[in-house]
Amino acid sequence: MILNLIYRSLRQHLLSTVVTAGSIALASGLLLTVWVVKTQTSAVFAGTNSGFDAVLGARGSRLQLVLNAIFHLEASPGNITAADYEMIRRHPAVKAAIPLAVGDNFRGWRIVGTVEQLFTDIAYAPGRHYAVVPGGRLFRLGKLEAVAGSYAAARLGWTTGTTFRPYHGIAFDPNGEQHEEVYTVVGVLEPTNTPADRVIWIPLEGVQTMKGHNPLAATELSAVLIQLRAPTAGLMLNNQLNAAGGRLTFAYPIGTIVAELFNKVAWLDQVLTLIAWLVAVVAAGSVLVSIYNSMSARQRDLAILRALGARRRTVFGAVVGEAAVIGLLGSVAGFAVFVVLGGAVAAIIRGQTGVVLEPLRWNPVFGWGPAVFTGLCVLGGIVPALKAYRVPVAETIAPVS
């Protein structure tokens, strides 16, 4: 019987029900998005190393070096020499060393010079190697050829055979200098769900010797991506190369350095979470206000129900149940809001960093989130339920003159 009363009350106040459930849905969707993005981004970013253990670069911030070389963000802290590259490449502790050179872009998409061994010898994730979409191939050294990351190619509308002229600088300026060289896309990489998808890859010397670049830096590099033979080697190289007064920075381990970034902005995470919870409480408060305000208009109905034999606890339970159902409906609709919001946030993060989030992957918040929202709404329903409990039957059903 209580379920029937709840259903009929929600039906009778349909607009109020929809609006209130809608506010719960927005709050719930926001909380789910903040929570999922918060828990996934730090883990995914810290876990992204594109198959490498460390990065060697010019003296400067380790975080900046990693952001530049692994995530293809930020400017390079400076250049290192070919001799530095040879030193690290020949080091007995180093399994592989892949040079990178940056300095150009095409409409904001970063152009990175490297060697083909990056694509042929390196697993960017355990068991996963780079591959070119059928119909294409890797670039050849010394040629004006390019391989596009899958995301960049899709956004630019590029296929094999597309030609382009790079712009100077890592940031796009439509009025900026455009190089004379004309490159041809000879292949598009299969998606890797790593920052490599956002990059246009060209032969290393292409960046180094581009007309307009400093000829004295023709052999210099932005960074070297390093695979170590053993983890302990990282500590040794860290001590050796990061000594005070040195010219180089050895960023190791990559995951820890990225995690430090998230530690630095942990306050932002807490602020966002607090805001999400405040929105949740406000939404639950809206349930209280909505149902409470309707109590005056519903007093007569409640008194009639009592006059027909409904007990006080029945009308109390009906009002609390109504609040619970609104919370439940809002929480369910909140998933739809989360799918849209979470998808949008994931798309932005992917577009900016190449890192791929999976918003729909199971997260415990999918369980406790709706339960908490429903519980908050139940709490919000108690005050109006108490009002319903205390309705004076005889006075209320008296004829209104």
Next chain:
Amino acid sequence: MPLLEISQLTKSYARPGGGRHRVLDVAAFTLAAGGQIALRGESGSGKTTFLHLIAGILAADGGSIRLDGDNLVTLGEAARDRRRAETIGYIFQTFNLLQGHTVLENVELGMAFGRGVDRARAAALLRRVGLGDKHRHYPAQLSTGQQQRVAVARALANEPRLVLADEPTGNLDRRNAREALALIREACHESGAALLLVSHDERVLASFEHMQDFMTLNRALAAPAS
């Protein structure tokens, strides 16, 4: 044994300035099972309070209200609510239909808190009162006379032993009042429910074989104000 037997029933309310004002003092009243009786009472005579006490909507200060042998005065509120849901039907002066519920749902509410909803019986009751084709209508879509008939069907929904009718024709024109009264009396007679009806309409009162003057029954009206 009478179905309803009232003895030394009293009810008072607190005065704003202190003290208590006795509004009801009935020495004795009985109604036989299946019987029908009308009470003449003017506005303010306490007749609604009298009906509310019998229905268990209000708690008496003293005396006894025996319904089918059980003294309602000794019952707690929840027990009175249950008794009302199971054995009493009430026809209110202003019908008191729930506007957000359909006609059928209103009738079902008359049985919901007692024996439980029986949709087929609710539909049959609506056919009995001539509203078989109005199941899905809402009260606002019905005429005053039709709303009164829904109220009658609801009052009979829980197969009551006793039907209380408080000025059931007060809001009706003469023709509808005549038809409503006939329907109430016939329906109660068919179901075997006793009927206690209060009214100040002489035409209504005149149709009953048994009629009492509430002004005489309620000794509180004769007593000086304390």
